[in-house]
Amino acid sequence: MILDGLLLLSGAVSATNVLTPQTVNGAGSFISSNTIDIAPLLLGGNQAGDMGAGENVYVEVSVVTAPTAGTSVSFELVQADDAAITSNVQVISATGTYTVAQLPAGTIIGLRWSPSPLAPKRYVALRYVNTGAIATASYTAAVVKDIQSTRLYFKSGFTVA
Numbered sequence: 001m002i003l004d005g006l007l008l009l010s011g012a013v014s015a016t017n018v019l020t021p022q023t024v025n026g027a028g029s030f031i032s033s034n035t036i037d038i039a040p041l042l043l044g045g046n047q048a049g050d051m052g053a054g055e056n057v058y059v060e061v062s063v064v065t066a067p068t069a070g071t072s073v074s075f076e077l078v079q080a081d082d083a084a085i086t087s088n089v090q091v092i093s094a095t096g097t098y099t100v101a102q103l104p105a106g107t108i109i110g111l112r113w114s115p116s117p118l119a120p121k122r123y124v125a126l127r128y129v130n131t132g133a134i135a136t137a138s139y140t141a142a143v144v145k146d147i148q149s150t151r152l153y154f155k156s157g158f159t160v161a
Contacts, residue, residue, distance in 0.1 A: 003142050009034050009059065009126045010141035021064035021138035024073075024128045031078075031085045032126035032141060039122045051113055051124070051143075059093075059126060060148060061141040063107040070132030072097045075141075077111055079121040090118055091127075100134070110147035 005013045009032040010022040022033045038051055051057055059077055067073060076094040081087040093114050111126075126141045 007143035010139050021140045023138045027130050027133045030128045035083050035123045035125040057113040058147050059111040060144045061109040063103050065138040066105045067100045067134045067137035070134035072099050072131045074129045076127040078127045079124050083123050085125045
């Protein structure tokens with residue numbers, strides 16, 4: 001699996017290529033630290049493309065720090081008319097509910113970016129829905145072609161030339 005920094009929904013990559021997760025603590029809904037703008041840059045129009053059409057595309061959520069306290073977490077891929085993900089928000093795809101015990105560090109959750117039955121919107125993000133006051137949880141999430149199927153981790157910080 002190859003991660004593209006421009007398709008990173010949760011977390012940040014530093015200038016030295018270190019991936020830092022997004023902390024998602026508390027109760028309620030939280031939007032990923034990054035949104036993806038899928039509107040075309042050229043060729044006229046401002047109609048967003050439907051990224052789920054064609055080959056399968058996934059969002060891979062990695063649990064970096066296991067949540068403690070609270071009850072459960074669910075993950076939703078959402079779209080909206082604005083980058084803040086507040087205007088006309090729609091759920092594209094969602095996982096079931098995971099209890100805190102089901103999310104130890106190293107867990108990988110795949111979420112398929114399905115073709116939307118609704119008209120695609122310009123901005124896409126991941127929404128974390130915490131039930132109970134979740135504590136210590138941190139995640140990375142990125143749009144990927146294939147979900148990582150093994151739990152092998154390699155040192156970050158290398159550059160592909």
